[in-house]
Every structure is written in structure tokens, then in C-alpha cells.
Amino acid sequence: MNYKRILLITPPVQTELGPVRPNIGLGCLSQVLVDNKIEHCVFDMLLGHSVGELLQKIAEFKPDLLGISLFSNKYKTAYAALSEVRRVFPGLRIVAGGPHVSCLRGELLAECPEIDYGVYLEGEAALLDLCNGVDPEKIANLIFRKNGEIVVNPPRAFISDLDALGFPKYER
Numbered sequence: 001m002n003y004k005r006i007l008l009i010t011p012p013v014q015t016e017l018g019p020v021r022p023n024i025g026l027g028c029l030s031q032v033l034v035d036n037k038i039e040h041c042v043f044d045m046l047l048g049h050s051v052g053e054l055l056q057k058i059a060e061f062k063p064d065l066l067g068i069s070l071f072s073n074k075y076k077t078a079y080a081a082l083s084e085v086r087r088v089f090p091g092l093r094i095v096a097g098g099p100h101v102s103c104l105r106g107e108l109l110a111e112c113p114e115i116d117y118g119v120y121l122e123g124e125a126a127l128l129d130l131c132n133g134v135d136p137e138k139i140a141n142l143i144f145r146k147n148g149e150i151v152v153n154p155p156r157a158f159i160s161d162l163d164a165l166g167f168p169k170y171e172r
Contacts, residue, residue: 006040104118
């Protein structure tokens with residue numbers, strides 16, 4: 001399945017670590033989507049957006065894939081937001097990435113059944129492959145379900161030439 005409209009979100013998991021900063025991971029993914037002419041939008045819930053506003057954004061933008069960046073602090077808040085998204089938009093596919101996914105790998109999909117795909121470690125190439133309809137079994141760094149079983153594909157090599165990546169794009 002090809003994905004043509006992607007909504008990337010940072011969940012509402014405010015921390016006590018200081019001022020809100022843009023999510024660099026979503027900025028990198030956004031730039032990859034721009035470079036490959038894939039329509040997308042970034043919705044940063046750390047700017048004070050509620051789950052209700054997220055649901056409204058999904059209804060307006062009509063994505064066919066929702067990408068979420070997960071951190072281990074307050075991950076249950078993010079899971080609850082995804083549960084509400086799944087309740088209201090049962091057909092929307094959800095892919096999760098970020099440090100929480102890289103730590104948990106296959107356990108993530110067991111913990112949060114709302115997530116359809118997980119991407120661990122670097123996500124740029126895996127997200128692009130997923131959007132372009134590559135068979136999930138052939139996408140390195142991808143976690144998915146097949147016949148009720150959780151599959152964790154092998155990792156791909158790290159990006160060695162960081163200059164090959166565009167500057168992270170971060171726009172609303």
C-alpha cells in the first residue's frame with residue numbers, strides 16, 4: 001500500500017526539562033517527505049494542542065498515514081491519544097518511531113495495539129519505503145504484524161553521510 005498524505009505528530013507529553021523545542025526527528029522526516037514530493041503536515045502537540053484538536057486536524061487533512069514520535073517519558077499519554085485516534089478513525093494506519101520504539105522494538109506493538117508499524121533507529125529510509133509501497137517484509141528497521149505475529153525486520157546500516165540529508169524542515 002502506498003501512502004500519499006502523511007500527518008507527523010509529536011504527542012502531548014510535556015516534560016519538566018525546560019522550554020519546548022522542535023522535534024528534530026520529525027524535522028528530518030519532514031524534509032525527506034519534501035524531497036520526495038510526498039504531501040504531509042507536522043502537528044506538534046507540545047505547542048499546547050489537545051487530542052480534540054488532533055482529531056480535528058486529522059478530519060481536515062485526511063491523512064492515510066499518521067506518524068508519531070514516541071519518547072519513553074509519559075508514553076502512556078501518547079498511547080491514550082492513539083487509542084482515541086483509532087476509535088474515531090479506525091482505518092487510519094499509524095506508524096511510530098523515536099527512542100521509545102528503538103528501545104522496545106517488538107514489545108511496542110504488543111503494548112499498544114493501535115500502532116500498525118514501528119520504525120526503530122533511523123527512520124528516514126524506512127518511512128520513505130513504507131510510503132512508496134515497499135513490501136513490509138523488505139523494509140529494514142520496520143516492525144509490523146503478520147498473521148497475528150509481531151515481526152521485527154533486521155536493521156539497516158546507519159546513514160554515514162549526514163550531509164546527504166536535507167536540513168530538517170519544521171513548519172506547521
